[in-house]
Amino acid sequence: MPYAPKRHRAIRSARRQHRSYDKRRGSARQRGYDTAWDKFSAWYRKEHPLCEECVKNDLIIPVDVVDHIIPLAEGGAHCDEENAMSLCWSCHEKKKAREKRAR
């Protein structure tokens, strides 16, 4: 049997972190994400099922979140494949931290 990394525990704790993260900054709906985004991001996940940052480093990590490359607050397009990317939680957190520093 091929070696399969044990990721389940990590995924569960990432989900827990996400819930408290959402509590701090308001729910997705409160931040302006809507049904159109739900549909778009579900489609995008199917088209891009792996973290696009990790793939650059030859890591195969499933997508946890579809993120805007250019944040909406900075004029990025909303439901646009050109302005979307699949990220794992780790890469998403790093990107958010980078954006915070850039502000």
Ligand SMILES: [Zn+2]
């Ligand atoms: Zn990643």
